[in-house]
Structure formats: structure tokens, C-alpha cells
Amino acid sequence: MERRRSPRSSPVTAAGEVATTRPAAAAATNPPDEPKQPTVSPPPAPHPRAKRGVPEGLWQKCDGCNATIYRKEAEELLNVCPQCGFHWYVSAAQRIVQLLDAGTFEEWDASLLPTDPLGFRDKKAYAERIVAEQKRTGMRDAVVTGTGMIRARRVACGVTDSSFIMGSMGSVVGERLTRLVERATAGKLPLIIISASGGGARMHEGILSLMQMAKVSAALARHSQAGGLFISVLTNPTMGGVAASFASLGDLCFAEPRALIGFAGPRTIKATIRVELPKGFQTSEFLLEHGFIDRIVARKDLKSEIARAIDYCGG
């Protein structure tokens, strides 16, 4: 189980590695207009990061029931509302702490850094946005990947974080996930990916983002053909190109209660098909009822349920 090499065991090189090593990111080296330059300086250490969705203060309003909740109490429940059970946002770093055995996580490919291959600009330049997001979140991009133990079972584990450009998948997220899958396949490790991505494919990288969907999916197909286990955990929110690729491809698909899961948002769908959407559309509960996911798992049970599934599947 330990035969894989560990990229993190060697010191990370100064500017890090850019996700241009495979065809899917090749155009990153060929920007159309702007002179090519490293668009992003090395960000701060990935952890710890600021909590988002949990503003500082003793009390917090619950998005599920509107009650004012004593923050400490909710934190002790892994950021779940003690009154209505609403599952609040947790960062990728918090998720790893919640899910993996203490001190076992070892990050992979942390040196992959996003670039701005298209010179994209909306309200602000993508290059500036990346730097701002890195500063704000302490992450390098919207996913953290690596290996760790779940109740003493070694796994390959990836977590997307909706606080970094909505958890959207650009070249770095796609590349890190692909490498994660490939290492899981090579090392015969159960693969766990926890999705918290409201953004889908990252528009700032255009086609380079879209092709990550196919790239990660192809790696998952090879993982499956090799007999590997993939457990996908969908959390609030899992939308767009993330939902339409790897997040839906689990051998087992778990979802947290009342998570928003779908492709396009309800307003877009309604405007397109001009039909009243059913109640609870795009929630975990609705999708369970319609066979899209296998089980709804409360956050407090997630670790045990994953460990149990790994054992059941002979992982």
C-alpha cells in the first residue's frame, strides 16, 4: 500500500509546477494576446485557511431554519445546525480533518499552480482574481488532493472547496484530480472525492476547463477497469461541469442531506423547458428518490460509512 512515491516528501520548488505537462493544459503555454509570464506568484501555505460562510462572532444565523445558533455548538456538530440539521459549509481543510484519521493526510501535487492562458477578464483580470482568491482562502486552487487514512484504511482523497472561485474546475483542479485518480489506480487505493463545487467548469479558462471533465472521467474509467473503487460524496453545492463529470461517476454516490446537486440552476432550466419544476428539485432527497444517488449520509456518519463501504467492496 505504501509503494507510491510521495511528491510532498521532496521540498516544493520555488515557483511550483504549472499544469502544462499534459495535452489538456497545453494551450496554457500559448496565450493569444498577453505576453506570457507567470501570472501567479507562489501563494501562502495551503493550510490553515480562513473559514468562509462562518463569519466571526459567537452566533450565526442558520440558512436552513433561520434560527440564531450558538457557533460553538454547531462547530462541535461538524458545522451542522443543532436545530434543523442543515449542513453548513466546511472548507476542504476542515473536511480533511473531519474525515481522515488525525495526522495521516499527506498532500499531493500542491505545487501545481493555475495560470491565465486566455488572458481572461470579467469584472477583474483572472490573473488578479487567482491571487486574490489564494490570499483570501489560503488555497492554491479549488481542490486539495492527497492520501490519508480513514479508520486505518489508506485512501486517495480529493476535496473541492466552494469558497475558491465557487469550487470550479480549471486546469489545475482537473490535473490534480486526474493525478489523484491515476495514483489511486496504480496504488490500488480506494478513491474518495468530496465535491463542493457550485461553479462547474471554470469559464475563465474556457475550453481548457471543459476538457478537464473528459480527462478526469477517462482516468476514472481506467480506475474502474482496473477494479478500483471510487466513492463520490456530493455536498452542498455540486453543480455544473463537476456534477456532469467525476462527481456523478462514483461506484457509490453519497450525498449530504439537503445538498443542492444539479447541472444548470433551476431558473435556467425553467426558462429553457418552460415547465414548472417539481418541489425539492435538485436536492439530495429528490435525487435519492429518483435513483441518481445511492445514499444520504449525515456528516457525522460519513467517516464510518465510507470505511464500511470500503470494507464491503473489498478495498
Ligand SMILES: [Zn+2]
Ligand atoms: Zn438550522
